[in-house]
Amino acid sequence: MSEAVSALNNAYAKGAITVQEVGPQGMITLRGDLSDAAFGAAVAQVTGASVPGQRKITHAGANAVAWMSPDELLILLPYAEVGAAVSSLNAALAGTHFLAVNVSDARALFRVTGKPGPVREVIAKLAPADLSPDAFALGDIRRTRLAQVAAAFWLTQEGEANLVCFRSVARYAFDLLATSAAAGPVGFFRQG
Amino acid sequence: MLTLQCPYCGVMAEETELHAGGEAHLKRFGPGSSDEDFETYMFMRENPKGVHFERWRHVNGCGKWFHAARCTATLEVFGTYSAQVSEPPQQIKDAITAKRPGWSWRNFA
Structure with a gap:
């Protein structure tokens, strides 16, 4: 069998908040x-x-x-x-x-890591969902859209979010997350 | 901005997470029906200023179709309910009556 390759070959955006395509x-x-x-x-x-x-x-x-x-x-x-x-x-x-x-092979998985508040903000800037700690806690999953594509995300721990989307839009989703992360924290979620 | 609660996943979904599916509770008239019935089914739609019933799909979410009762003039939402019904459940009708006494919509009141 041929070797499995993830959508973006584990692309990585480094910064105060890191975004990585993980997989397969x-x-x-x-x-x-x-x-x-x-x-x-x-x-x-x-x-x-x-x-x-x-x-x-x-x-x-x-x-x-x-x-x-x-x-x-x-x-x-x-x-x-x-x-x-x-x-x-x-x-x-x-x-x-x-x-x-x-x-x-039809999906892509991303991991966003950093400080708890800013990690929530990276996604909150892109999705019409309430990411406040009261509304979205550990153990919750939310299916919604990320700008123009469907996605689902959850927190594996405070300061680490996982996000899945279709593989065909992996580059778009990665660029969104990386841009949102690079823009820096907003300070909306006062949580570490 | 219209915000509807999806009755299937419980999410308070705002408009961009949803897809509008047109008027609710249409009765289909297919092959074998009279021209008048087919025309009514195909083309004749309510366009009320006030209470309205619509189909919506939680497209960027759980993917399910559901029904919503809302006011087209104020965007007030009276409630959302399952797609597997052919008329609004009583608690939805009661909720509308509480806010809009004397309302009617097609055969419902």
Whole structure:
């Protein structure tokens, strides 16, 4: 098999806030009945994490499960494990109404790191979402738009945000984040 | 700026995160229907100054379609509700009645 290459080859924008394209990152889109016990068991078996509540993301080591919509999850796990995970989901959920697709190569993942407040501002400047610590905390995921493209982001810890978008718009998203980061903090979120 | 709460993901989504889907609660008349019914279904739309029902899609979000009841004159939002209904639920009607007594829209009041 050919070597997997991430969208921007781990492009890196250095500064007080750094923006890096990380990857390749394994991702699976899983659709089905989120409230079904068998569905939850299949997710736990593959990731070790539980099915997240509305607009939440659950972690288990390097794996994560993100709530995308009332019938859709995004499973994040190491790139090399995706094939086996999809097979395992297909086996575990056979006979039920579900869909599991490997979307690793269709997406790009970015990491924005820096001081907690300014990191929130980098995204807040680009998205019509409330990034204040009260409205958006650890464990939350928000799907929205980043300027003109769809994106989803969450905080892995204060001062570190992850963001996924379609691979086809990876350069656009990276340039947006890098420009927003380079413009410096606004001082809107008084948090470190 | 119009802000609607998506009933599926609970996000207070502002207009640029949404896609407008036109008038709500249309009954489709397809092949086999009379010309009048088809014309009405195809072309005749409400254009009220006041209470209106619309379809919206949370396109840059959870991707789901939903319904919204709002006032076209003031942009006041009376509520949003599931797409899987053919008429507004009672609590939406009650919310409108509280603000706009005597309202009517097509067959609903």
